[in-house]
Amino acid sequence: MSEITLEGLEKRYGETTAVEDVSVDIDDGELLCLLGPSGSGKSTTLRMIAGLETPTDGTIRIGDDDVTDQPAYDRTTSTVFQDWALFPHKTVLENVTFGLKMQGVSKDERRDRAREMLERVQMAGYGDDDPTTLSGGQKQRVALARSLAVNPDVLLLDEPLSNLDKRLREDMQIELREIHDDLEKTFVHVTHDQDEAFTLADRIGIMNEGELIQIGDPHEVYENPKNRFIEAFLGDTNFVDATVSRTTAEAAYVDTELGAELVLPTDREPAVDEGTDLTISLRPEILSIDRAADATGDGTTKQRAVADGSTANAVTGTIRNVVYRGSTVRYSVSIDGASLFVERSDAGVETLAAGDEVRIEWNGADALAFRTDGTRVEL
Template sequence: MTMLELDGITTRYGELTAVDNVSLRVETGELFCLLGPSGCGKSTILRTVAGFETPAAGRVSIGGTDVTDRPPHERDCSIVFQDWALFPDKSVLANVAFGLKMQGVGKTERRERARERLELVEIAEYADAAPAALSGGQKQRVALARSLTVDPDLLLLDEPLSNLDRRLRETMQLELTDIHDRLETTMVYVTHDQNEAFTLADRMGVMNDGRLVQVGEPATVYDDPRNRFVESFLGSTNFLSCRVAGAGDRPMLETPLGVRFRAPIDGADLAVDESVVVSLRPERLTVEHPTTGSRSEPTAVEDGGADTVTVTGTVTETIHRGSDVRIRLSVGDADLFVEEPVATGLTVAAGDRLALRWSPGEAVYFDTAGERCR
């Protein structure tokens, strides 16, 4: 069953279109992440669903009911904000029970239900404390408990962990996933953090400039990006601007690395001398010290068989990042980087020569408009 449906939602602030014709379905019990850079419209979608913004066009349905014109208190949803929004003059328990009080629930029942939710988020011992006495992580747990206490059909979370340090944020992500699994509450979670979205989401939607660019399971969106924006936003990659040297099936691409290879894409719509951008994810590149007597010039198989591209570059920089080392190399007229786990024991320094290999089948290709070539 579909819990949330957006049908052609457009939301404007004056002449600024913050959300542009967005359609989306979120299924019952799903944890759905809206992911995108700051200002892309993801929080505006959440506020439109909650009823804090009125769309200029389109329809919002929750649980099969059209709520587009209903005020926030008539929608069976609750929202957790980035800044917690706790009442400073109320105890933790009173903050969590506040929504039930507004619903007319009796004092005894609302206090019992509030304590249950505080136990769920493992902060029941602070029930009588004031919010000012809590840490950031504890305040976030209170805000989450308050939203869960009213048992909403739909829980909206607007970057709720962004004010926490990395370790606590990662801990809260796992706890939120556990809470979701136990309660099976439908959640829509807004974030700009790719790692957070991959940790939490059953499915995700990537947004850019007010539009919903791609929707799918996290692994699918990462491995099969629809356009260059999605590829660039979901992690780090190397982009190479290549020239089409031969069109047709498996077009020949001339790279700035000093090597040509056949790309496993349909080149029927590509013309000779047209540009194709190739994305090489660092985890799909193999790097090693050249063996004694090995060829140092770039090589590639240029027929229809299984092909591997091999180039040799000069290390320009190494950046140690804890469990891995980012190695930057100058290869031909381009700069590339790879990320090598420290555990492999590869020792490199600036000025070293390294062999770099990849399979064209593991690269991703985009046309001049940034759309995926297949």
């Protein structure tokens, strides 16, 4: 059963369209992350689900109820905000019991529920503390306990971890996921951090300019990005300009700024014609890098044209710089005036240095191709 249904949801502020035609079914007990750059409409969507903003158009259902015109306090949602918004003149326990008091829950039960929630977020023993004396991570836990104490059907989280430092944020992501799995409630979590979305989500909904452009499980959106925007947003990649030079029944061949003709094997008759301009995405993890066996040493690069029927691609170039990033090493390689970066795990890799001539290879089937309007070419 879907717990939340958004249908044609829209929010305009004067001339600005903050959210445009968003439709999605969120399953009961699902953890959905809304991911997108700043200003893409994530918070506005969340605030409409919470009842803190009124949609200009469209409907919102929670469970069996149409809640589109229902005020926030009548909804079975609870929200955790980025700034936690704890009451400074109340103790931690009073902060957590506050919503329960509003619900008319008896004093003893309030106390018991609040204690239970504080324990759940590993803050047992802090009940009498002044929240202003807590660390960011501790405040975040109290805010979470407060939102959970009222036993909502749906927990809405708007960048609740973004004020925490990287290490704590990563720990809290795991804990949040555990709390979700424990409580079996529906969570909608807003973030602009793709790592956070990948860590937490059952499904990721990617927003851009007010629209929900793709929704799917993390693997699906990463392996199958619908357009170039998503490919660029989900991680570092090499975009290479290309023009289709010829096609066969099972491949498209492209001329690129890397000098060599590259092959894109296809499952069917290629969906692109000769002369079509494309952008090819070569993610660093699909590229292998090795010292060029046939390095000429005279500074020129030699490109190997691909043979018909082969899915292998290879280009040679010169390492421009090497950046150690702890567990990985990133090489920037100059190729015919263009460049590619390759990321390798440090362990067991022969040390390569700036100035070395190298050969970069990949399986053409691992590359993605996009048209100039950003749409994906199905290969």
